[in-house]
Structure formats: C-alpha cells, structure tokens
Amino acid sequence: AKDILLSNKALEExxxxxxxxxxHTNDALTIIEDxxxxxxxxxxxxxxxxxDKEDFRSGKPGRLTPQYQPDGQLSSExxxxxxxxxxxxxxxxxxxxxxxxxxxxxxxFVTLIKVAVNDKDxxxxxxxxxxxxxxxxxKIRGDAQQLAIANExxxxxxxxxxATQNQLIDAEKMASLGGLVAGVxxxxxxxxxxxxxxxxxxxxxxEEIHNHLHNNKLSLSLIHIS
Numbered sequence: 626a627k628d629i630l631l632s633n634k635a636l637e638e639x640x641x642x643x644x645x646x647x648x649h650t651n652d653a654l655t656i657i658e659d660x661x662x663x664x665x666x667x668x669x670x671x672x673x674x675x676x677d678k679e680d681f682r683s684g685k686p687g688r689l690t691p692q693y694q695p696d697g698q699l700s701s702e703x704x705x706x707x708x709x710x711x712x713x714x715x716x717x718x719x720x721x722x723x724x725x726x727x728x729x730x731x732x733x734f735v736t737l738i739k740v741a742v743n744d745k746d747x748x749x750x751x752x753x754x755x756x757x758x759x760x761x762x763x764k765i766r767g768d769a770q771q772l773a774i775a776n777e778x779x780x781x782x783x784x785x786x787x788a789t790q791n792q793l794i795d796a797e798k799m800a801s802l803g804g805l806v807a808g809v810x811x812x813x814x815x816x817x818x819x820x821x822x823x824x825x826x827x828x829x830x831x832e833e834i835h836n837h838l839h840n841n842k843l844s845l846s847l848i849h850i851s
Contacts, residue, residue, distance in 0.1 A: 653733075653752040657708075658745070672733075672754060674725040690723050691730055711737035711748055720755065731756035 647654055653669035655662055662682050673689060675681040690700035703721060711717040717737040724730045736751040 653754075655750045655752065657748040657750060660708075663747075669752065672725070672752065673723075674727055674729075680726075689725075690721065694722055707735070707737060708748065711739050712746070715739045720759075732759040 648666050650666065651668055653672040654666045655669055656664040665678060665681055670676070670678065670681060673681065690704065692700060694700055694703055700721070703719075707717045707719050707721075715738070718735065720732060720734050722730055722732050732755050734753045734755045738749045738751070740747055740749050
C-alpha cells in the first residue's frame, strides 16, 4: 500500500509538472484529439486573441486559418496533410498563415507531435509567431527585386552612354575630317583659281587673235601689244 501511495504521489507530481510546463511556457501550445481542439495554454489564447479556452475550443482548427494560403493552396488541405504526416511519422513541422479572433492574418511555425495518452493518439502542437520574420523575408525579397531592376536600368544606361560616347567620337572624327578636307580644298582651290583665271585670259587673247586673223587685221604690233 505504501508503494502504491508513493507511486501515485510520483504520478501526481509528474502530472503537476507537465501541467505547469504546459500552462506557463511562452510557446503557444494546443492539444488536438480526433480533429478537435481540446485544450490550449495561456500563450496560445494570447496569440490568437481569445479570452478563454471555451471560446477557443468552440470550433474546428480550420477556423484559425484563412480559406487560402498566399500560394493559393486551401488552408484546410495544407493542415490536413500535415496532420496525416504527423499521424504517420509521429512528427510534422511547417509554416502556415493563420488568423486570430479579430481576423488578422499572420504567419506561424507549427510543430505537430503525436503522443499516446491512455491508449489514445493525440496531437500536441507547438506554435510560434514568425510574422515579423516572414515580413522581413518579404522585404528582403522586395529589396532584392528592386535592386535587380535598378541594376538592369543601370546596365541599360551604361550601354546608352557607351553608344552616345561612340557617336560623339564618330562625330568628332567627322568634324576633324571635315576640317582637313576644307583645308585641303582651300590649298587646292587657290592654284586652281589662278590657273582658271590664266586660262580664261589666254582664251580671250586667243579669241581676239582669231578674230583679227579672220578679218585680216592681224599684225605683229597687235601680237606684241597683246
């Protein structure tokens, strides 16, 4: 009888220890049995903004999630698949978007653990708020996308500047070539102009001589004067 009393006392102390651990830990904890929420701790009530356990236990687990996850999956299908995984392997961990009593969506990391109690399998869940972490991840992804876009624009600008630089270089070359051509043309035009003037003068003299010759008026003195 004494041994039985000691054994019962040890069991009672163990029960009290686990109840204290369950009720006072900072992690949100729930117990699911046959698909229904049967118990939770104070941290879980605070996480989901419920006033008491009765209010929290009054519905199915699915009411704590939006109908669809951000990736388009049905929340109920995601949760059921993770429960099935837990029932098969004894453990399942996953991220899921949930909502509190005020319909505010937020992200949590859930660990499901299958535990046998009094020949019945129950699922013990540990839930941690990771909403700030997910928001930070989203911000980092957004910043990375903005940086990639900025890099693409910068590369396009560099290519445009390079093309403009090449055009300016070509324009400068053409300007230099134009100046060179103008200089050469000037150097050529001067003797050509003089030659053209001389040729024109000689042509006029030749025509005058031809006219005098045609009219029999040609004389040595005319040729000498001319």
